[in-house]
Amino acid sequence: MPQKKYLFTPGPTSVPPQVLAAMAEPVVHHRSPDFKPIYERCLTRLREVCRTEREVLLFTASGTGAFESAVANLVSPGDPHLVVSAGNFGERWAAMTAAYGADVDHLHYAWGETPEADDVRSRLRERTAKAVWVVHSETSTGVVADIQSLAAAAKEAGALVVVDAVSSLGAVPCETDAWGLDVVVAGSQKALMTPPGLGLCAVSEAASAATGSSPRFYFDWERTQKAQAKLDAAFTPSVSLVAGLDVALGLLLEEGLEAAFDRHVRLGRAARAGAKAMGLELFSPDDDRSAVVTAVRPPEGVDGGDVVKGLRDRFGITIAGGQGELQGKIFRLGHIGWFDVFDITTMLAAVECVLGDLGAEIERGVAVTAALDAYEHQPVA
Numbered sequence: 001m002p003q004k005k006y007l008f009t010p011g012p013t014s015v016p017p018q019v020l021a022a023m024a025e026p027v028v029h030h031r032s033p034d035f036k037p038i039y040e041r042c043l044t045r046l047r048e049v050c051r052t053e054r055e056v057l058l059f060t061a062s063g064t065g066a067f068e069s070a071v072a073n074l075v076s077p078g079d080p081h082l083v084v085s086a087g088n089f090g091e092r093w094a095a096m097t098a099a100y101g102a103d104v105d106h107l108h109y110a111w112g113e114t115p116e117a118d119d120v121r122s123r124l125r126e127r128t129a130k131a132v133w134v135v136h137s138e139t140s141t142g143v144v145a146d147i148q149s150l151a152a153a154a155k156e157a158g159a160l161v162v163v164d165a166v167s168s169l170g171a172v173p174c175e176t177d178a179w180g181l182d183v184v185v186a187g188s189q190k191a192l193m194t195p196p197g198l199g200l201c202a203v204s205e206a207a208s209a210a211t212g213s214s215p216r217f218y219f220d221w222e223r224t225q226k227a228q229a230k231l232d233a234a235f236t237p238s239v240s241l242v243a244g245l246d247v248a249l250g251l252l253l254e255e256g257l258e259a260a261f262d263r264h265v266r267l268g269r270a271a272r273a274g275a276k277a278m279g280l281e282l283f284s285p286d287d288d289r290s291a292v293v294t295a296v297r298p299p300e301g302v303d304g305g306d307v308v309k310g311l312r313d314r315f316g317i318t319i320a321g322g323q324g325e326l327q328g329k330i331f332r333l334g335h336i337g338w339f340d341v342f343d344i345t346t347m348l349a350a351v352e353c354v355l356g357d358l359g360a361e362i363e364r365g366v367a368v369t370a371a372l373d374a375y376e377h378q379p380v381a
């Protein structure tokens with residue numbers, strides 16, 4: 001039998017067959033009546049998923065491209081900006097805003113820490129900022145920040161709030177309008193259950209009115225806003241990805257956003273309960289907000305990279321290793337998007353076997369039992 005493959009990373013994630021089928025349809029022309037209804041429905045569904053009344057701008061780019069649109073539109077050389085980082089992606093945004101010439105105040109936490117609204121408040125008291133740049137779900141560490149309170153701290157100081165929701169949108173609550181988030185950026189390949197290649201950006205009126213002088217063309221918000229208003233994309237979009245995203249968003253909305261958030265909370269609980277039952281130490285916080293990816297420290301003497309390699313070589317299972325300074329020190333179990341509890345138990349059972357191969361003493365079956373128990377028996381608050 002050919003080896004079965006399992007994709008259990010926090011992005012890209014597995015894509016449901018209905019989405020793959022939509023993407024296998026013949027290619028249509030992006031300015032034809034074949035495409036416009038798909039485009040219109042996809043943009044409408046994106047607004048629903050982002051919980052916003054505003055237009056959500058859709059780019060043929062990965063999440064980083066959509067984020068760069070925010071930087072290119074909001075940063076003018078010399079502008080003061082506050083970037084909050086506690087891992088790989090926050091640090092990327094500090095580097096990107098600096099590359100555009102921003103005068104960056106970097107509120108830098110160690111990887112794995114959780115950013116606090118009071119820290120943002122006191123930094124903004126010392127120095128004003130045009131915008132505060134924050135990561136909702138820091139995929140490199142498994143920490144999901146309390147974005148509502150971070151945004152409130154920024155708003156009190158009159159700053160715009162830009163949120164990296166690349167791995168959180170569709171998995172954990174992100175109330176764009178209700179929480180006053182000026183810019184929310186996400187990508188297709190995570191909880192939105194679509195292959196990589198589409199980036200999106202919900203932009204508030206205040207953010208649209210605050211665009212700066214950095215050079216930009218493809219990622220110019222105004223150009224894309226005007227084109228989308230006429231359902232006439234500014235540039236050739238990846239029509240097949242848009243068709244896939246449309247179906248994926250339909251599936252998510254059919255489940256219901258609240259039900260999807262609830263499912264992700266329980267998936268996170270199951271992953272953490274399983275890891276702890278094996279006697280492993282969690283790197284990501286042991287709380288319900290950590291519903292995107294569970295970061296686990298391997299047992300003493302075992303390299304996290306060897307766990308990743310063992311899962312791939314022995315079982316065809318892809319999980320994520322540690323990035324940057326966490327390389328070898330953790331492995332990450334993704335659980336966003338098209339994911340159920342048996343994906344968690346498959347992953348945990350395989351981790352048990354591989355840790356055994358690597359010399360750790362793990363009692364067989366304990367993780368699976370604990371995970372099923374945690375998933376089923378505790379109501380979500």
Ligand code: PLP
Nearest residue numbers: 062063064089137139166167187
């Ligand atoms: N931000 C976060 C939190 C992510 O998880 C990712 C994904 O890798 C990115 C940004 C970058 O997105 P992309 O790889 O789609 O450019």
